[in-house]
Amino acid sequence: MAEATAVAHAEGVLRTVHGLPRVGREVQHEAPITNSWTRCVNDHRLDPSKLYAPTVIGSLDLKDRQTQHEDLVQIAAAEMDSLYDQISGSGYALLMTDASGVILCERVDPTLRKMFRSAGLLIGADWSENREGTNGIGTCIAENRPVTVHRADHFRARHIGLSCTGAPIRDPGGSLVAVLDASSVSSHDTRASQMHTMALVNLSANLIEKCLFLRRQQNHTILRFHSRPELVNLLHDGALTLSGDGTVIAADDTAVRLLGASNRLDLVGRPLSEIFDVRAEDLMAGSRTHQAIWPVRDLRRGRRYFVSLHEPQRGRFLDASESFDRSFEHLREPQRQAASESNLVRPMLQSVAQPPKNALTLDDLAGEDPQMLRNVRSARRIADSMVSVLIQGPTGSGKEVFARALHLASSRAPQNFVAVNCAAIPETLIESELFGYKAGAFTGARKDGMRGKVLQASGGTLFLDEIGDMPLLLQTRLLRVLEEHEVVPLGSETPIKVDIRVICASHRNLREMIAKGQFREDLYYRLNGITLELPSLAQRSDRDRLIREVFSIETAGGRPAAMEAEAFQCLMDYNWPGNVRELRNVIRTALAICEGGVITRLDLPRELREAAAEAEAAPVLAVPGASATTAAVAEAASSNPLEAAEKEALLSAIDANRWNMSLTAQQLGMSRNTLYRKLKRHRIAVGPARRDQI
Numbered sequence: 001m002a003e004a005t006a007v008a009h010a011e012g013v014l015r016t017v018h019g020l021p022r023v024g025r026e027v028q029h030e031a032p033i034t035n036s037w038t039r040c041v042n043d044h045r046l047d048p049s050k051l052y053a054p055t056v057i058g059s060l061d062l063k064d065r066q067t068q069h070e071d072l073v074q075i076a077a078a079e080m081d082s083l084y085d086q087i088s089g090s091g092y093a094l095l096m097t098d099a100s101g102v103i104l105c106e107r108v109d110p111t112l113r114k115m116f117r118s119a120g121l122l123i124g125a126d127w128s129e130n131r132e133g134t135n136g137i138g139t140c141i142a143e144n145r146p147v148t149v150h151r152a153d154h155f156r157a158r159h160i161g162l163s164c165t166g167a168p169i170r171d172p173g174g175s176l177v178a179v180l181d182a183s184s185v186s187s188h189d190t191r192a193s194q195m196h197t198m199a200l201v202n203l204s205a206n207l208i209e210k211c212l213f214l215r216r217q218q219n220h221t222i223l224r225f226h227s228r229p230e231l232v233n234l235l236h237d238g239a240l241t242l243s244g245d246g247t248v249i250a251a252d253d254t255a256v257r258l259l260g261a262s263n264r265l266d267l268v269g270r271p272l273s274e275i276f277d278v279r280a281e282d283l284m285a286g287s288r289t290h291q292a293i294w295p296v297r298d299l300r301r302g303r304r305y306f307v308s309l310h311e312p313q314r315g316r317f318l319d320a321s322e323s324f325d326r327s328f329e330h331l332r333e334p335q336r337q338a339a340s341e342s343n344l345v346r347p348m349l350q351s352v353a354q355p356p357k358n359a360l361t362l363d364d365l366a367g368e369d370p371q372m373l374r375n376v377r378s379a380r381r382i383a384d385s386m387v388s389v390l391i392q393g394p395t396g397s398g399k400e401v402f403a404r405a406l407h408l409a410s411s412r413a414p415q416n417f418v419a420v421n422c423a424a425i426p427e428t429l430i431e432s433e434l435f436g437y438k439a440g441a442f443t444g445a446r447k448d449g450m451r452g453k454v455l456q457a458s459g460g461t462l463f464l465d466e467i468g469d470m471p472l473l474l475q476t477r478l479l480r481v482l483e484e485h486e487v488v489p490l491g492s493e494t495p496i497k498v499d500i501r502v503i504c505a506s507h508r509n510l511r512e513m514i515a516k517g518q519f520r521e522d523l524y525y526r527l528n529g530i531t532l533e534l535p536s537l538a539q540r541s542d543r544d545r546l547i548r549e550v551f552s553i554e555t556a557g558g559r560p561a562a563m564e565a566e567a568f569q570c571l572m573d574y575n576w577p578g579n580v581r582e583l584r585n586v587i588r589t590a591l592a593i594c595e596g597g598v599i600t601r602l603d604l605p606r607e608l609r610e611a612a613a614e615a616e617a618a619p620v621l622a623v624p625g626a627s628a629t630t631a632a633v634a635e636a637a638s639s640n641p642l643e644a645a646e647k648e649a650l651l652s653a654i655d656a657n658r659w660n661m662s663l664t665a666q667q668l669g670m671s672r673n674t675l676y677r678k679l680k681r682h683r684i685a686v687g688p689a690r691r692d693q694i
């Protein structure tokens with residue numbers, strides 16, 4: 001670096017710290033940076049122009065620190081590898097430090113290692129703010145939050161070629177224990193372009209933090225929750241640790257955020273029954289019989305969540321005499337979870353949604369509900385046009401499934417169906433995910449650039465789920481793409497022609513959002529050429545049929561299974577806040593825990609059992625191969641003879657038609673609804689025994 005540049009930088013730093021006016025084209029730095037400069041001068045007594053050598057701790061001290069953080073280093077390894085894979089080739093190194101800023105482990109391109117070493121970024125180096133001045137690691141620790149320190153933001157003139165982004169990793173008590181940092185020694189991007197790096201580093205730090213929480217709390221009962229049942233037990237759920245009497249003893253950051261608490265102390269020390277409308281002992285008793293996901297409400301805001309309870313894993317603890325290899329075994333569970341869940345998260349950000357093998361068609365979805373029949377008719381009419389479609393409906397009601405079926409019904413079916421969940425991608429990543437970027441567009445970018453979802457969907461269909469969560473600025477960009485049929489990737493000036501059919505979905509009221517200035521009116525009109533309203537599961541008049549269909553899907557290819565009438569009634573009576581998604585989860589869990597392939601009422605979550613508590617309980621099993629007639633005629637004998645005769649007629653017709661309810665209804669000259677009413681009155685099981693019997 002030229003000496004003149006170093007001197008000018010140091011003078012600029014000192015002028016800012018002492019409140020003197022800026023000179024020439026000197027840049028105004030943001031508050032976290034100038035606050036840090038002030039600390040460096042006033043508290044740490046550092047001189048920005050002085051050329052200190054990097055401070056590297058001794059090897060024994062380093063070994064001690066690495067041993068002290070052994071679990072953290074092992075847990076972080078999988079996530080660091082995964083993040084490094086994404087950013088490799090972009091000139092970045094990944095570093096993890098302890099809470100005092102000493103680098104414990106790294107992922108560096110071997111060809112760049114020398115450059116990083118000479119910049120002082122090596123294992124054992126101390127990057128605390130009081131040693132190295134303002135930097136991505138030390139300032140992240142001092143501010144206790146994620147920071148980017150880009151080039152001339154650094155305090156020392158020696159570091160102004162660096163660009164560093166650090167994010168804190170906290171222990172279950174909320175104390176900062178480590179910093180994950182991505183640093184480049186030769187970044188020529190703008191500071192704004194570091195937002196992408198920040199989003200990636202933050203995401204990885206959060207994943208490591210969750211694994212650390214689960215690992216360090218595994219000898220306690222852990223409650224995991226999320227508003228979407230399919231996200232419970234994944235790394236993005238909230239976690240609370242409970243003592244034996246149901247008091248919260250630890251909470252992770254996600255739990256604090258999801259529950260709208262001000263901080264961890266807002267939750268810690270409170271009985272669970274003050275947070276959710278459920279008592280810990282009821283959950284504990286339930287989870288002992290089977291592992292399930294329970295619907296609850298939080299008491300403060302009345303929001304719906306799904307929770308699962310995990311008992312302490314005492315048996316998995318090791319004593320000190322066991323070897324290192326065994327102790328690695330001991331960490332395997334969170335590690336495996338980290339790896340598999342990273343893989344769950346990342347494809348959501350990266351991959352084109354491939355058509356699933358047994359994707360449902362519009363015919364499959366039509367069912368017998370008048371609203372669904374109308375939706376399917378409209379969808380068929382516009383399948384091959386360019387009319388944009390807005391699908392509204394409550395969460396889990398099948399919006400994405402419907403969008404995919406619409407794509408399959410169109411001439412675009414052989415091309416890609418690309419799904420983007422705008423609510424699941426950090427705001428800062430949506431832009432690059434959608435519009436792509438040119439090679440080297442910004443730091444952390446893949447070296448060969450990225451095509452972006454819009455381009456991936458060209459020729460096919462782009463499904464934008466939760467469109468209401470798209471930031472206003474990007475709504476403007478999306479509108480431009482739709483109007484001009486071309487996209488300009490980040491970092492590029494050349495527009496690329498695209499041919500996309502857009503289907504959007506939202507469970508939010510977009511009209512209300514427009515009124516509040518949260519959604520662009522012009523985009524709304526561009527997107528809702530036609531609006532299809534999907535009914536909630538509770539509203540569907542063909543709920544019984546849908547339940548059987550989901551049951552068939554879940555048992556397809558597996559061993560024969562059946563469901564008691566009483567259990568089926570519970571499914572019919574419940575109000576299904578999570579809609580078809582919740583139904584699938586309940587049936588899947590019940591199939592996994594039921595005995596002998598028959599789902600009973602006891603295999604269902606408490607809330608469902610309660611919904612049907614008043615229904616009479618006299619199960620008749622629909623066991624494959626067993627004759628329905630023999631199963632229930634004896635029972636009918638004690639009742640009124642006319643009733644008994646009707647029941648017998650029904651049962652023999654069902655047997656004759658091999659449990660095909662449509663054929664049975666046809667043969668008896670009644671509608672399916674009447675048939676089901678009669679079956680219910682006679683307490684005859686209607687659960688499908690085998691796929692071919694429905």
Ligand SMILES: Nc1ncnc2c1ncn2[C@@H]1O[C@H](COP(=O)(O)OP(=O)(O)OP(=O)(O)O)[C@@H](O)[C@H]1O
Binds near residue numbers: 396400401549580
């Ligand atoms: N008609 C159906 N038959 C069988 N399974 C279905 C049906 N509709 C939806 N599902 C299943 O329910 C789950 C939720 O569906 P989907 O993701 O389409 O809902 P969504 O309304 O888009 O949800 P969200 O609002 O949360 O994005 C998926 O597992 C899907 O396979």
